[in-house]
Amino acid sequence: SPADVPLAVVEEILLNLPAHQVVRVCRLVCHEWKELVDSAAHWRERCHREGFHPCEVSRPPDDWRLFYFLTKNRHNLLKNPRAEGWTIVQNGGDCWVTGGNMKPFPDETVTKCFVTSYGLCLKQQLIDLKKEGYSDAFMDRLQPPIKITDWYAPRYDCGCQYEISVELLDRRKKPLCTFQPEKVFFEQWNHEPWCQVSSIILTVKLFPYNQTNSLGFIVSLFVLLYFR
Known part of the structure; x- marks a missing residue:
């Protein structure tokens, strides 16, 4: 059962799963897993592993999960931005x-x-x-x-x-x-x-x-x- 697995092992497993799966599925397994997924430490570690860093190190994000998803999804939405479309x-x-x-x-x-x-x-x-x-x-x-x-x-x-x-x-x-x-x-x-x-x-x-x-x-x- 989930309760028999050490939390340190669970956390490492969660960090190696896709973020959307962790939020939509793993977070609902039990109270302990929910606390892990909701913790700032989990999302701070995800950001560190994927190379997402705040522009100003002295001003860390108030919400690391928000910072992770915004950084993960940041890209140019325009198609053919180099004058080849529109x-x-x-x-x-x-x-x-x-x-x-x-x-x-x-x-x-x-x-x-x-x-x-x-x-x-x-x-x-x-x-x-x-x-x-x-x-x-x-x-x-x-x-x-x-x-x-x-x-x-x-x-x-x-x-x-x-x-x-x-x-x-x-x-x-x-x-x-x-x-x-x-x-x-x-x-x-x-x-x-x-x-x-x-x-x-x-x-x-x-x-x-x-x-x-x-x-x-x-x-x-x-x-x-x-x-x-």
Whole structure:
């Protein structure tokens, strides 16, 4: 029976099982196993073994289980982020194209970018969080922040305008939260480098605990570049 197995052995077994199985199955076996799974020490050790470390060592996480799952599931949700995909909504002027960077990009591994024209160019991408592995329970209980980052740059010989809009949608695709900073304008004959826009949507402010939500995450990028 589970009670006959030393807790030190049980803990080592649990640490070698998938985290979701430990939470959904092993935690329900008995009171002793539940205490092991719920302990900060268990999740701190998991983080250590898998190489998950806080950015600031002097400020450890308040909730090691939350920190583990957020770090484990952190990845870029955009498909084809290197200018090789998206849904083209509007193709003004000479249309969207992809090409080499016209000026050095901070990350040397990024060699291509989207290039717009002298008319309105609009691209959009819809991300289904459930299909990406973020279940209703995960979103409700852990309520992870969603980080939004994009890069943009003007051409030297053309004036241009940059705009981005990001919406967090419910199952009916109605916006729950919107990130839409002010438009950015560049004059002709500029020497501006690549610029980064970044923000974090804190889902903890949107969803009460244990309320089931089926979410989509839509990224709509509005760019009007290269006025002639």
